[in-house]
Amino acid sequence: MSFILQTTLELGMMYALVSMALFLSYRVLDIADLTTDGTFVLGMAVSVTVTSAGHPLLALPAAMLCGAAAGFVTAFQQTRLGVPSILAGIVTNTGLYTVNLMAMGWTSNANILKQDTIYSLFRAAVGGTRSSSLLLSTLVVVVAGAFLVWFLGTRIGLSLRATGDNRDMVRASSINPAHTVTIGLCLANALTALSGAIVGQSQRSADINAGTGIVVVGLACLIIGETVCRRGSMRRGVIATVVCSIIYRFIYAVVLRTKIVPIECLKLVTAIIVGLAIAMPSIKSWVGFQRRKLRSNKNGED
Amino acid sequence: MLDVKNIHKTFNPGTVNEKKALRGLSLHLDRGEFVSIVGSNGAGKSTLFNAIAGSFFVDEGSISLSGRSLTFLPEHKRSCVIGRLFQDPLRGTAPHMTIEENLALAYLRTAEAKNPFSHISRRDKDFFREKLRLLDMGLEDRMQQPVGLLSGGQRQALTLLMATIVPPELLLLDEHTAALDPATAEKVLALTRSIVSENNITCLMVTHNMTQALMLGSRTLMMADGKIVLDVSGKERAGMTVEKLVTEFKARAGQMLDNDRILLS
Numbered sequence: 001m002s003f004i005l006q007t008t009l010e011l012g013m014m015y016a017l018v019s020m021a022l023f024l025s026y027r028v029l030d031i032a033d034l035t036t037d038g039t040f041v042l043g044m045a046v047s048v049t050v051t052s053a054g055h056p057l058l059a060l061p062a063a064m065l066c067g068a069a070a071g072f073v074t075a076f077q078q079t080r081l082g083v084p085s086i087l088a089g090i091v092t093n094t095g096l097y098t099v100n101l102m103a104m105g106w107t108s109n110a111n112i113l114k115q116d117t118i119y120s121l122f123r124a125a126v127g128g129t130r131s132s133s134l135l136l137s138t139l140v141v142v143v144a145g146a147f148l149v150w151f152l153g154t155r156i157g158l159s160l161r162a163t164g165d166n167r168d169m170v171r172a173s174s175i176n177p178a179h180t181v182t183i184g185l186c187l188a189n190a191l192t193a194l195s196g197a198i199v200g201q202s203q204r205s206a207d208i209n210a211g212t213g214i215v216v217v218g219l220a221c222l223i224i225g226e227t228v229c230r231r232g233s234m235r236r237g238v239i240a241t242v243v244c245s246i247i248y249r250f251i252y253a254v255v256l257r258t259k260i261v262p263i264e265c266l267k268l269v270t271a272i273i274v275g276l277a278i279a280m281p282s283i284k285s286w287v288g289f290q291r292r293k294l295r296s297n298k299n300g301e302d
Numbered sequence: 303m304l305d306v307k308n309i310h311k312t313f314n315p316g317t318v319n320e321k322k323a324l325r326g327l328s329l330h331l332d333r334g335e336f337v338s339i340v341g342s343n344g345a346g347k348s349t350l351f352n353a354i355a356g357s358f359f360v361d362e363g364s365i366s367l368s369g370r371s372l373t374f375l376p377e378h379k380r381s382c383v384i385g386r387l388f389q390d391p392l393r394g395t396a397p398h399m400t401i402e403e404n405l406a407l408a409y410l411r412t413a414e415a416k417n418p419f420s421h422i423s424r425r426d427k428d429f430f431r432e433k434l435r436l437l438d439m440g441l442e443d444r445m446q447q448p449v450g451l452l453s454g455g456q457r458q459a460l461t462l463l464m465a466t467i468v469p470p471e472l473l474l475l476d477e478h479t480a481a482l483d484p485a486t487a488e489k490v491l492a493l494t495r496s497i498v499s500e501n502n503i504t505c506l507m508v509t510h511n512m513t514q515a516l517m518l519g520s521r522t523l524m525m526a527d528g529k530i531v532l533d534v535s536g537k538e539r540a541g542m543t544v545e546k547l548v549t550e551f552k553a554r555a556g557q558m559l560d561n562d563r564i565l566l567s
Contacts, residue, residue, distance in 0.1 A: 154420060154421055155406065155418050155419070155420055156418040156419065158403050159410070162396045162399060162404075165398050166393070166397065168394075169393070169394055169395060171377045172386060172394065172465070173407045173408055173464075174381045174410060175407070
């Protein structure tokens with residue numbers, strides 16, 4: 001049990017960065033950024049490659065930079081070329097497949113078995129406790145989350161939030177929405193890539209298919225988090241993504257252990273859960289309306 | 303001050319939906335003038351505002367403000383010197399952000415380059431609170447509440463404050479009180495007047511209320527078919543009544559003034 005708990009916390013922390021990125025793009029900017037899947041693998045690939053070259057620390061900023069570049073490509077299509085936002089993400093994502101293969105040295109699976117990773121370095125530094133990797137992941141997430149909350153409170157952060165809330169007003173405030181969208185998507189994808197980077201180093205490998213469905217899982221955590229913690233301030237939003245990412249991984253681990261759901265069906269089950277979570281407001285109002293109708297029929301009003 | 307020279311705008315050119323919205327319109331405004339505009343449905347009043355504010359670029363002609371050409375300047379750059387209010391109170395504010403955050407965004411238009419990574423300071427907050435107090439709506443005590451909770455009138459008053467918190471050179475008011483109830487409309491209008499006169503802002507206002515058009519400001523324009531057909535000011539305007547304005551419009555435009563809202567009000 002304690003093993004499950006620890007793995008859950010670890011994975012939850014590492015993948016929380018993806019939810020945080022989606023919080024920025026989907027919630028704050030109101031853009032469904034489908035680049036996410038590809039960016040996650042890109043971060044992973046770059047991280048593993050740079051680590052295997054002997055620079056595990058440098059791997060993180062390198063991965064984030066590459067992620068930001070991917071975000072820039074998506075933003076450029078949307079803001080300058082008039083490509084609809086969902087399509088722009090899909091186009092970039094498709095292109096990234098090749099880029100990711102290239103980043104891994106034209107193989108679909110790359111490993112770092114002997115080199116130092118940030119996790120092995122950190123374990124050595126703190127004296128080899130069992131939960132050192134959890135500690136490091138938490139540290140990364142806390143720093144990233146604190147940065148995000150701080151950023152969203154700055155003037156440029158406010159501009160970003162207004163872009164997702166009322167674009168007319170942004171233009172009237174002398175802000176170029178093309179710039180805010182670009183900054184937002186670059187930052188979101190840098191976070192996604194960071195997630196991929198630490199996952200890659202922690203499991204000591206990168207796989208070309210590791211990103212499949214990441215965006216759906218991330219959205220699931222984001223939306224379930226909002227249902228659990230309710231929508232509110234930016235700080236609450238960021239914390240909710242982390243909390244729910246852990247909850248999601250816990251459920252995932254329980255399902256894997258107990259095999260309530262066959263492992264082959266996991267993606268389908270995830271998709272159904274996400275679909276239901278997103279549809280929740282509509283379902284709630286439909287149920288309310290049907291109840292109202294039923295009551296009215298019973299009382300013979302109609 | 304504002305110089306609009308011979309501007310043309312055609313929507314959907316070459317299709318069955320082709321609409322010549324502006325046909326060689328020219329207009330000159332002096333600094334500090336308050337000009338009201340009335341006209342039929344589809345006369346091009348809002349199109350004129352969109353052209354000046356930069357929602358689109360004009361097909362022909364030029365627009366300049368204080369000697370600086372705006373013709374090819376994008377909307378967000380023009381908004382440094384042009385403030386604008388719409389009829390819909392929802393268009394001017396971000397509903398999920400607090401009053402304070404909305405004001406901070408509007409305050410970004412200041413000329414001195416602000417550090418993009420700075421937060422809203424205590425000084426900014428005090429300044430916003432002071433400004434909100436002038437609205438006399440109790441908003442100064444609700445600065446941490448999201449704007450979506452405010453009523454239409456409160457939101458429009460806030461938008462007015464946001465558009466003028468950094469006094470613009472030109473203020474465009476597009477029937478900004480039309481969606482409000484009479485009492486609130488009166489209040490927002492009184493606020494508009496005091497803010498405009500205090501800061502000596504040049505102002506263009508579209509209205510469907512003919513009495514208001516003659517009462518407010520110093521000059522009245524009438525538009526029809528993408529052109530200005532009547533331009534009265536000074537003595538001529540002082541002796542003008544609503545009836546006379548309607549007759550005059552018919553003579554100049556060769557058509558009845560068919561703005562349903564004017565007829566209904």
